[in-house]
Amino acid sequence: MGLKRLSLSEEELMNVFWKIGTPITSVDILQYAKDKTWSGNYIHKMLRELEEKKFIEMCGAEKHRGRLVRQFKAIVSREDYATFFLEQQGLSTKALADIAVAFVKKKQIKKKKSEADQKDVIDEQLIKKLQEMVDALKEEE
Missing domain, CATH: 1.10.10.10 (Winged helix-like DNA-binding domain superfamily/Winged helix DNA-binding domain)
Known part of the structure; x- marks a missing residue:
């Protein structure tokens, strides 16, 4: 880029x-x-x-x-600038994927503490997709 x-x-x-x-x-x-x-x-x-x-x-x-x-x-x-910035700090693609999964999980926990809604289903799907990406990156290494 x-x-x-x-x-x-x-x-x-x-x-x-x-x-x-x-x-x-x-x-x-x-x-x-x-x-x-x-x-x-x-x-x-x-x-x-x-x-x-x-x-x-x-x-x-x-x-x-x-x-x-x-x-x-x-x-x-x-998001593109944040990715660039984190890569400049030496974080790998795998680390960025792990951060994304952790971020979404943390957001979901906060949401459950307040009020559960339909977005929880979307977040679960997103977490699953991100986890699959992380697992695929682990297999490449």
């Missing part, structure tokens, strides 16, 4: 993209990141860097106060 490591500010900005999930402008970013001390110029600089690193792309434009502003969308998912 050829991803590059992001700075902390770039990760925070990508979290805005991932949280919103739809194309956004620098004006939108200023509204969603009110707790940050980012200036308009700093946001434009980070957008340019994220575009160069192929994490976002321009996907349109809209008018804001009579001016045309560019819209951007994420082209790298949070």
